[in-house]
Amino acid sequence: MSKSEQLSDSEKEVVAVTKHGQATIPKRFRDKLGIDAPGKVLFRETDDGTVIVEHVRSPSEMRGFATRSDARTDTPATELLRKKREQDRDEREAQFSSENE
Known part of the structure; x- marks a missing residue:
């Protein structure tokens, strides 16, 4: 697990990036986004340059989506x-x- 440094702002956290470009997503952010390991995330850049990380649902999470009453x-x-x-x-x-x- 990579070492992390807590910043004063509770919504920020610095994590180490390995030479292979790997970083550990802090547990509190994984919990907040609903990311389980193994899993996938989507990195998306907005028009203003902000990078957003989103949880990508697995096929098993999507199963039955069309049969839900709201869909x-x-x-x-x-x-x-x-x-x-x-x-x-x-x-x-x-x-x-x-x-x-």
């Missing part, structure tokens, strides 16, 4: 696509009409 829909996919196309068309038309004024 269900009684609307057929074709109708959802039709509504999305109409919405996109309306947005394009509004954009072009405001540019031509």
Whole structure:
């Protein structure tokens, strides 16, 4: 396990990086993100240069996702696509009409 140095800010922690680019994610951050070993994380950079670390769910964690009540829909996919196309068309038309004024 890498040695870490606590900073005064409770949301920061310095960890060592090995010559192979490996770093240990501190336990409190693993717990906060729900990361179990072995596991995966996603490093994402925002437009302003901030780097965000996110937990990547395993296939077993995703199992049954579509059957959960908050993920269900009684609307057929074709109708959802039709509504999305109409919405996109309306947005394009509004954009072009405001540019031509």
